[in-house]
Amino acid sequence: MIGMTPLSSIAISAYTDLVRLLKDDAMSGIKGKPTLKKRGDKAYWYAARRVGVDMRFFYIGEDNDETRARIDTIELLRKTAKERQGERSRLVRLLRAEGMTPTDRATGSILSAMADAGTFRLGGTIVGTNAFRLYEGELGIRLPLGGMANTGDIDIAQFEKLSVALQDKVDPGLATTFRELKFAPAPGIDPAHTWRWVQGGSGQLVEFLTPAFGDETLRELPALGVSAQSLNYLNFLIAEPIHAAAIYRSGILVQVPRPERYAIHKLIIADRRRDGVDRLKSSKDREQAAFLIDVMAQDRPDDLADAFTQAKNVGPRWRDHIANSLNRMPKTKETLDNL
Numbered sequence: 570m571i572g573m574t575p576l577s578s579i580a581i582s583a584y585t586d587l588v589r590l591l592k593d594d595a596m597s598g599i600k601g602k603p604t605l606k607k608r609g610d611k612a613y614w615y616a617a618r619r620v621g622v623d624m625r626f627f628y629i630g631e632d633n634d635e636t637r638a639r640i641d642t643i644e645l646l647r648k649t650a651k652e653r654q655g656e657r658s659r660l661v662r663l664l665r666a667e668g669m670t671p672t673d674r675a676t677g678s679i680l681s682a683m684a685d686a687g688t689f690r691l692g693g694t695i696v697g698t699n700a701f702r703l704y705e706g707e708l709g710i711r712l713p714l715g716g717m718a719n720t721g722d723i724d725i726a727q728f729e730k731l732s733v734a735l736q737d738k739v740d741p742g743l744a745t746t747f748r749e750l751k752f753a754p755a756p757g758i759d760p761a762h763t764w765r766w767v768q769g770g771s772g773q774l775v776e777f778l779t780p781a782f783g784d785e786t787l788r789e790l791p792a793l794g795v796s797a798q799s800l801n802y803l804n805f806l807i808a809e810p811i812h813a814a815a816i817y818r819s820g821i822l823v824q825v826p827r828p829e830r831y832a833i834h835k836l837i838i839a840d841r842r843r844d845g846v847d848r849l850k851s852s853k854d855r856e857q858a859a860f861l862i863d864v865m866a867q868d869r870p871d872d873l874a875d876a877f878t879q880a881k882n883v884g885p886r887w888r889d890h891i892a893n894s895l896n897r898m899p900k901t902k903e904t905l906d907n908l
Contacts, residue, residue: 573864574711580667584706587660587814590653591822595690596639597646597653599629608734614640615737628691628737628792657819664816669705670712675771677817679723682746686739689824691792692731694810696778696803697724700825701857703813708828710864717856721771726778726807729799732792742794747775762787762796780804802841802887805880806834829869829876832861833891837880840890855894859901866904874908 576584601618604626612632618625630636639646665671672680676699683689695703698720705712712718739746747753747766752775755765764787766775779788781799788799806826815821826834839854865873881888895902 576669576705576709576711577667580664580669581706581709583660583663583667584669584814587657587664587820588706588812588822590657590660591814591820592635592812593639593646594650594653594657595822596629596643597650599627599643601625601627603629603640603643605632613735626737628687628735630690654819661816661818661820664706668711669816670702670718672702672815672817672821674817675768675773676723677815677821679750679768679773679775680815680821680823681817682750683725683739683743684821684823686741686743686746687737688725688739688743688793689822691735691737691739692727692824693725693793694727694807694824694826695724695813696726696806696826696831697722698853698857699723700813700831701861703815703823703825704828704831704861707811707813707825708861708864708868713860717853717860722774722776724776724778725793726780726803727790727793727797728804728807729779729788729790729797732779732790735792738792738794744794759787762789764796764798778803780807802834802837805837805883806830827872827876828861829865829872832858832865832873833876833880835861836894837887837890840893855898855901858894859898862901862904866908870908873905877905877908 599616601616604615604617605612606615614629614632614636615626616629618627683693698718702712702718751769752766753769754763755767755774757763757765764777767773777790777793777795777797779790779797779799780803781801785799785801787796790797808830810824810826813823813825815823835854835858839851839858842848842851862873880891895905
């Protein structure tokens, strides 16, 4: 296996506790009466409160056992917020001491600002290598050093239909958030629709993406107040995302794709890339996929097998992309065939 070093049981337990506390804090900060609303075949919780003369509904989360349990204890969570703050800081210190990779200052400040505005609460999901770097705690494994974990870009994806259905939006708007962090809209074909932002000085890039089902055009994400580049195959990646904790200050609660979906999606994307810079990205895609598949084949084989089967069952183009990548990855192909 490529550089497989398990995290200690102490680190795994601390990470699990940190994610739980961050979820508790997200709920304790909600002001207003919890209200359940149905949107099509799903139901979502909102906090209803009056803003001026209007009644506003702030999105809490999808209706499930975990959300309902936290709503039932919201008053207790509010009373114990200060204690949780100190405990989160302690856990972050412990995780650093145990060797978990912290989020760098530049990325951490951006993720923190976007989290405060509600980006991840409203379904924004980190994709790309910054998501890969956040799998350490989830999988209980240290990431290998080197190119496969290096990145300067932050990619955020959201379903367009979810963005419309939520009827809530980030506050402050992301344009305001980015201006305060010295970001400016990156030049594009259509100046009226900004989906890429670049930071002055550092050159760090933030991009917004959304699934495409055909033509890969620019779409609007009203909940986030930005445009997004639509991409085919992205729907598979960001379905049913999970929470993760970025190790920065006292922790940041974000969303990332399920690691098994990330791994299989990388097999697809690696084959779609073409010459030049894309060839280097394709190699990095295969490295990340191979690493995650190797880890999950040992610890979560059923999850990995389910994602692999789902992707292949979508259609012949999906199977072809996966097969083409695996033909260049004989060990990974053998691992998947033996699940």
